[in-house]
């Protein structure tokens with residue numbers, strides 16, 4: 001028994017797992033997004049999930065996707081996971097960092113990612129790839145030299161008893 005364990009989590013599994021776990025904090029009934037920002041030397045710098053701004057009650061604001069009145073939908077209120085993670089970081093610069101995120105970042109998050117100096121995006125789902133938002137996001141990241149690639153799912157199931 002002097003050899004190391006072989007079934008430990010890879011870095012990618014570890015960080016995407018943390019992104020997904022963070023997403024489980026989201027109150028959004030339709031799409032829960034989580035992310036994890038990591039330094040170039042694999043230290044976790046910040047995490048986030050989609051939710052309302054501080055002081056705005058989850059119970060008082062709407063979580064609907066559609067409605068005659070845009071003020072009764074979530075879209076005008078929710079803070080995206082990536083923006084939350086960037087804004088919550090208290091440690092200074094995110095230059096050169098990587099972001100693991102469970103859903104491809106929208107155009108607004110792409111702007112924040114680029115301006116924060118994040119250089120790599122590792123995403124899982126890309127269900128909005130045909131929307132103007134994601135097409136614009138990829139265009140801006142291409143121009144700004146932000147690399148993005150899809151997380152390679154390993155199929156590993158992690159069971160945690162809470």
Ligand SMILES: O=c1[nH]c(=O)n([C@H]2C[C@H](O)[C@@H](COP(=O)(O)O)O2)cc1CO
Pocket residue numbers: 028030031032033049050051065074078079080081082103104105106109128
């Ligand atoms: O980049 C993103 N990051 C992020 O956190 N979100 C959040 C906002 C909403 O709460 C939810 C999207 O909701 P829906 O799939 O029902 O349109 O995901 C959405 C995007 C863009 O797709």
Ligand SMILES: [Zn+2]
Pocket residue numbers: 080081082105106107108109110
């Ligand atoms: Zn976004």
